[in-house]
Amino acid sequence: MECLKPDPNAPYHKMYTTLFKAITAALYMMEDSEFMKARAVLMRAQQETEQLYIDAQQ
Numbered sequence: 001m002e003c004l005k006p007d008p009n010a011p012y013h014k015m016y017t018t019l020f021k022a023i024t025a026a027l028y029m030m031e032d033s034e035f036m037k038a039r040a041v042l043m044r045a046q047q048e049t050e051q052l053y054i055d056a057q058q
Helices: 010-031 034-058
Strands: none
Touching: 010 034
């Protein structure tokens, strides 16, 4: 497996913040047994951060 080097143009702060907020929200949802909702929140955050990274490449 090839090790990728960090992209200096990627918006890591925004990516981190997006994931952190989603994880925090998902944890509260799981405490309330809202597992599918938590899953959806995490999947959406993953997609958003992937798009942020892709957009930075262009």
